[in-house]
Amino acid sequence: MAKVKITETEDGPLLVEGQIQLIDARRIEIETRGKARLCRCGMSNKKPFCDNSHKSSDFGAESGQTEEEFLSPKPVSRRREYTGDGIKVSFDASVCIHVAECLKLMPETFDLRSRPWINLESADIQKVVDTVRNCPSGALRYELEDQQSAKIEPEPAEPTVRAWRNGPLRIRGEVEIVDVKGDTVLEGDRAALCRCGASRNKPFCDNTHKLIKFAATT
Numbered sequence: 001m002a003k004v005k006i007t008e009t010e011d012g013p014l015l016v017e018g019q020i021q022l023i024d025a026r027r028i029e030i031e032t033r034g035k036a037r038l039c040r041c042g043m044s045n046k047k048p049f050c051d052n053s054h055k056s057s058d059f060g061a062e063s064g065q066t067e068e069e070f071l072s073p074k075p076v077s078r079r080r081e082y083t084g085d086g087i088k089v090s091f092d093a094s095v096c097i098h099v100a101e102c103l104k105l106m107p108e109t110f111d112l113r114s115r116p117w118i119n120l121e122s123a124d125i126q127k128v129v130d131t132v133r134n135c136p137s138g139a140l141r142y143e144l145e146d147q148q149s150a151k152i153e154p155e156p157a158e159p160t161v162r163a164w165r166n167g168p169l170r171i172r173g174e175v176e177i178v179d180v181k182g183d184t185v186l187e188g189d190r191a192a193l194c195r196c197g198a199s200r201n202k203p204f205c206d207n208t209h210k211l212i213k214f215a216a217t218t
Helices: 067-071 101-105 125-132 146-152
Strands: 004-008 014-017 021-023 035-038 080-084 087-091 140-144 160-163 169-178 184-193
Touching: 087 125, 101 125, 125 140, 125 146
Parallel strands: 004 169, 021 160
Antiparallel strands: 004 014, 014 035, 080 087, 087 140, 160 169, 169 184
16 A cells, blocks of 8 residues: 655645545545645635635744744654553654543553553553554554564554544544655654644644634534
């Protein structure tokens, strides 16, 4: 399965190249024919597609950031690793969007009141895998020991971009994400990308859409 490439264009939309399944916030699948321009300024009247509204606004790649923040390198991944019997889980707080799927699905293993907050001792590996793969932003990832992989590793997901109502673009399946400076900032199978135009961690969502009351029903 060919990897999909998603690129931030300068002061413009996200350019998606490759065969994807695109689903809008109404859960309607939309044909893309291998290429799509998706709104990330938050102002398009044809969401999830770009309609060039960014050209008549003050949106820029640095929107929501100071010039110093924009010009500085992306933060180094803050991944912390937690090891269990047959599995390793890592967490990167810089891309977490606090949907809390892990806390809901497996509270006996993921518990913010405990230290460490991820405790893999005696955890069911299949349940951990299923829980981590429900993390929409990719903040949680897992690595299996070789002897476990063939038993538990799921089939690769078809590359999918799904617009969340009043929220980000949820990415599933193998993708490469390239920022406006031409740097590959992610090669993976899960991410949440900003489409409100105000994230301070573009191209990733940082939950700013909630603060600005971003509204998008398509």
